[in-house]
Amino acid sequence: MVKTLLGVWALLLGIVLIMLGNGMHFTLIGLRGGIEGFSASELAVVTSGYFMGFLSGARYTPVLIRRVGHVRVFAALGSFMSAGLIAFPLLTEPWAWTLMRLLIGFCMSGIYVVAESWLNDASSNETRGTVLSAYMIAQTLGIIGAQGLLTLGDAGTSVLFIGASILVSISFAPILLSASPVPAAEVTRPMPLRALFTGSPLGTVGIFLLGSVYATQSGMGAVFGTQIGLSATQIALFVAMLFAGALLLQVPIGWLSDRMDRRRLIFASAALGAAACAAGWAIGDNLWLLIAAAFLAGGVTTPLYALLLAYTNDFLSVEDMPAASGGLVFTFGLGAITGPLVAGWAMQTTGPFAFWLVLGATFGLIALYALYRMTQREAGSVEDTESYLSVLPSASPVAVEAAGVWSAEQGETEDAPDRDG
Numbered sequence: 001m002v003k004t005l006l007g008v009w010a011l012l013l014g015i016v017l018i019m020l021g022n023g024m025h026f027t028l029i030g031l032r033g034g035i036e037g038f039s040a041s042e043l044a045v046v047t048s049g050y051f052m053g054f055l056s057g058a059r060y061t062p063v064l065i066r067r068v069g070h071v072r073v074f075a076a077l078g079s080f081m082s083a084g085l086i087a088f089p090l091l092t093e094p095w096a097w098t099l100m101r102l103l104i105g106f107c108m109s110g111i112y113v114v115a116e117s118w119l120n121d122a123s124s125n126e127t128r129g130t131v132l133s134a135y136m137i138a139q140t141l142g143i144i145g146a147q148g149l150l151t152l153g154d155a156g157t158s159v160l161f162i163g164a165s166i167l168v169s170i171s172f173a174p175i176l177l178s179a180s181p182v183p184a185a186e187v188t189r190p191m192p193l194r195a196l197f198t199g200s201p202l203g204t205v206g207i208f209l210l211g212s213v214y215a216t217q218s219g220m221g222a223v224f225g226t227q228i229g230l231s232a233t234q235i236a237l238f239v240a241m242l243f244a245g246a247l248l249l250q251v252p253i254g255w256l257s258d259r260m261d262r263r264r265l266i267f268a269s270a271a272l273g274a275a276a277c278a279a280g281w282a283i284g285d286n287l288w289l290l291i292a293a294a295f296l297a298g299g300v301t302t303p304l305y306a307l308l309l310a311y312t313n314d315f316l317s318v319e320d321m322p323a324a325s326g327g328l329v330f331t332f333g334l335g336a337i338t339g340p341l342v343a344g345w346a347m348q349t350t351g352p353f354a355f356w357l358v359l360g361a362t363f364g365l366i367a368l369y370a371l372y373r374m375t376q377r378e379a380g381s382v383e384d385t386e387s388y389l390s391v392l393p394s395a396s397p398v399a400v401e402a403a404g405v406w407s408a409e410q411g412e413t414e415d416a417p418d419r420d421g
Helices: 002-006 009-036 040-068 070-090 094-122 128-152 159-178 193-199 201-227 232-257 262-282 287-313 318-350 354-374 397-420
Strands: none
Touching: 002 009, 002 128, 009 040, 009 070, 009 094, 009 128, 009 159, 009 201, 009 232, 040 070, 040 094, 040 201, 040 318, 070 094, 070 159, 094 128, 094 397, 128 159, 128 232, 128 397, 193 201, 193 318, 201 232, 201 262, 201 287, 201 318, 201 354, 232 262, 232 287, 262 287, 262 354, 287 318, 287 354, 287 397, 318 354, 318 397
16 A cells, blocks of 8 residues: 555645645635625625536546646646636635636646546556545645644735645646656546436435535635634634544445445434534534534535445446446536525525524435435345445546446455355
8 A cells, every 4th residue: 555655645745735725715715705895695606606617627627638638737727726816815806706716616626637537547456446545535634734724824915815826836846747648538428417316316316415515514614604703713623624524434434334225324424414513503603512513514524425426336337337427526516506505695694503504404405315215215235335435525527437436346356256156
């Protein structure tokens, strides 16, 4: 494993630096938006703009790569993203921020496609699981670390935006200096939503609703903290906890995923998320209880994403997995665009604690739909399920496809002794 990671350490370092810059800017939007007097609904539109750009980038970056190659696309997107981060404090208007978030979302998605293509090319069937897991850990650590960097400056100035831009700019050095060009990224055309829903209703509906949860947490968490009067340091800690929980809960949920009916685990995880959100709504502005609620609510989100992907793959052939992965990423993106808009409207109408109500209700819908699906389809054999692999909701179709193929290969490997016997 050590030898495998040494071969991709530069790529992983670059990803950590990118996530430090991107994670800073996500929280900065809420902090600076509050200082500028933006309303919750305006910041919700700004948040949704990022995910609109992200969805577009996942679709069109492979086209750009086929035309001019990985290195040029990577450098161009990095330059635009770095420029966009610096531009935020120069024009503090909601419409301008929405356009810049569209640009940054597109660039970030494209950067993921390129980086994940390099990582996938640098790994073999035997090492792909290790490489993907390390990649997901690097992303999560970058996001969490970014919140700590926010305490080093004042969101009312340009310093933190400049810092985020610098981090993104220097992140490309280790990646571009170590990665060699690889064949053009081939992202399979997404499976139509009707076919995806027919194959796995729970996977499709659950991924859509989870997209709403993830975008609301990552985009509106800082807005919630600002509106209830938390300090910048407290907001950074609150947002960090939304992501830190996944590092702890991913392992036990993944272990259980390979040993029980995944629908029951989806129900239990979503119910835990709903309960944590209900607690967050009920406990008021007690900081440490809010942090505990964020830890649990955010902690089940990433495992739920991987769980829903694994459950969907259980009902697909290996040949259909790439197209289904693209369809699921697209469905997740639609939910991510919708979620902040609903949360922003609710927070604008009824107050900041509607943040928890919207999250809790969405988790509740996932749990209820999982219960319903248990009555519509017999549980499959645990031995026939695909292996679980941690995949972050921010991953592009490249990583999701690679994870699906790895899971199928692992399942075939594990079944081989039984067939031989």
